[in-house]
Amino acid sequence: MTSFVLRRLLYTIPILLGISLIVFLLFHVAGGNPVYRMLGKNASPEEILRLTHQMGLDRPLWIQYLHYLGGLLRGDFGRSWETKQRIGEMIAVGLWPSLCLALPAFFLTTALALVVAMLSTLSKGRAADRFLVIASVLGMSLSILALIIGSQYLLAYRLNLFPISGFESGWQGLPYLALPVLIWIANQVGGDVRYYRSVFLEEIGREYVVTARAKGLSRARAMRVHVLGNAMIPITTRVVMEIPLLFTGSLLLENFFGIPGLGNMSVNALNASDFPVIEAMTLFGSVLYILANLIGDVLYAVFDPRVKLA
């Protein structure tokens, strides 16, 4: 097990290097010289040259890249152009509010989707199944932006069922999170249900399930004992695949509901063209995704003994 995890860790090194290279090229080569932006319109050519030299921007690109990589390895994301804060600290502050929204929303969505998909599978071809499939497709077709603005206006502003926006840490913050979590679920659950339903349908049609049913096992029990166990692999894949989607949801939801998390931070940085923050968020998000993938691979091995750990 340890050697498997180590090997997987080694395999992430070229990916991490690739990501740092893409981000470097995007922000430090294609993004243009930040000196102009930092000094403003009225800078003299001498000033520009001096700061360019100070920041090492006149050195060959590959040296700049190595220097950049060295900084990243020390956990140095640089400073925000806008607030001058260290970005590492900004991320540390924003992480908790983001998790407060993303984790419950993600787990509830997945749990709900699995239950609905199971019900849908068990009633395949009947009215209940058709209804659930139609509802899922309808949900998938609605833009998250419309969903947020519509429900914030109707449920929070007009009907006063929820606070309009805000955030508090701890249990007293729960009312603030309720609506964004509900919107998240509404936006995401349709696609999940469709996916899990097709996974379950494929599994339930297999011969071993048919055999078990022929021997008198009830549909529900066959579902619970056989199908769910074997479906854990595609379910894990889906869950891992959705980690990057956490950002899309967070970005808009945090911004609309005033949750001071990483998504909100990114939107503010975007409005201020604060490149270093966007850059750091891109790197941070990628590392999270790679970690999730790693955990996913370990889980495959747990759920399926046939996956060799060697």
Next chain:
Amino acid sequence: MTAWKASRPLRKLLRDKLAFAALAVILLYAATGLLALFHLAATHYRDSVGPAYSPPGADYLLGTDVLGRSVLERVVHGARIALVVGFVSTGIAIPIGILFGLLAGFYKKRVDDVIVWFYTTVDSIPYILLVLALALILGKGLISVCIAIGITSWVGACRVVRGEVIKQTELDYVQAARAMGAGDIRIMMRHILPNVLHMVLIQASLLFVEAVKIEVILSYLGVGVQGEPSWGVMIDDARIELIGRGAWWQFASATGAMFLLLLAFNVFNDALRDALDPKSAE
């Protein structure tokens, strides 16, 4: 023989009434978007045509916005933007995906390693952040949105093509073509590509939906279309109108227009997959 085989999925698709209706809706949107693109419809979307905040009615079919502009004209113009974003970004992403997928699946070994490494890397970067970063660097506007979406969303198509090509290269017809002296490029383009194209079609259709959805988010975040109404811009504008005046029509029109198009695409995609992808046959 080939013609018969190719037409069977098509006939299956057209027999499906729901898919047919969905296709009709998509074509209707495409026609509307094209009319707007060639300045034959929605030519007054910038002009004030009546009093501000007129509700929908006989005079103004979908009402007017804060500046008295016709919501109907703006929605139609939005169809044009959606059409451009969908087609251009799909048109950028799909060829890249096909090219890399073909090369990786055909040459395998080193080439495959490098391409798989490349798309795993791109795929590891959260999509929305990558698109945002690119749009920011390319500058705001419709074209950079299309390019940003295009060059970040080829991975799905590439994966599918690579997988299919690996399967196809094992088959006898590829060996036969080689034995007859066909070169690599000829085998890839003339023999393998037509056999994987149906998978590409499904990917392209899925990508279109994603592009339209992401454009709305980019528009809200201010890096999208500038100075003209897209559905995303309209929904964002409508937020103030909703809270300030309870004027719901611009919000409802843009949301509805987008919802109907995405719904039609989602239904059509399902039918397309059922008809073209042998794996999904139940």
